[in-house]
Amino acid sequence: MELIYQDHGSLKTPGRETKMTELNFKKGGGLLPVIVQDYSSREVLMLAYINEEAWEQTIATGKAHFWSRSRKKLWLKGESSKHYQIIKEILLDCDEDTVIYLVEQQGGAACHKGYRSCFFRRLQAADFEIKDEPVFDPAEVYKK
């Protein structure tokens, strides 16, 4: 299958609007990160990795495939849960080493922990940090 990446929103000047582009699998040692984003809400659902086979399977089937780094095998997302990710659009970055899958997430959740998104945690400061040094010891001063 022959593929073309087209500049998104650029002026369509002849010889510029289409150019053949390849993913640079060498850069990631054969594995490139994929950001999976909900097609409607634009929420980031997960990040996973592709090798060339996973990329080709994704294009061929229209369902998100990855390379499982832990299981060291091709991974059709949803193969157990049947919660497939249906590809709506694919975006490529300037360095040709990262892609975005814009998907329809079947079953409503991407995370194996049951959340809609794998990014279900937000960073918060533990509490107020003390920025000053005490001038006196209250236990000493206010002893009763």
Added chain:
Amino acid sequence: MELIYQDHGSLKTPGRETKMTELNFKKGGGLLPVIVQDYSSREVLMLAYINEEAWEQTIATGKAHFWSRSRKKLWLKGESSKHYQIIKEILLDCDEDTVIYLVEQQGGAACHKGYRSCFFRRLQAADFEIKDEPVFDPAEVYKK
């Protein structure tokens, strides 16, 4: 600085809502991917990598720092252009090996090629693929 990741939107049952979590830098051989997303529009602007130093500098300064794989050094995003990425929120994934920086992108563009997002290309099929084999050669049959 002590940090806590809090479950996002989960039920706040005692002993569950807060737990100390560390990024697992071992998983990526010392480097973890960061998805940078616009805080308002939720557009994905870029993907870059952090080591522990870049992570600590991000937290300490509130500006996105990365590890430049090409220059092999700490990289304050915007150090040349002054288009800093101001951290609004940070999200963590289920495996503790990917984070999202939700940022205010100063200067309006994240990509070094001048685009708002590094993902300025969309995948499109080149054209109609020929699925059949010709039965006859028109040049032969219709020779005049």
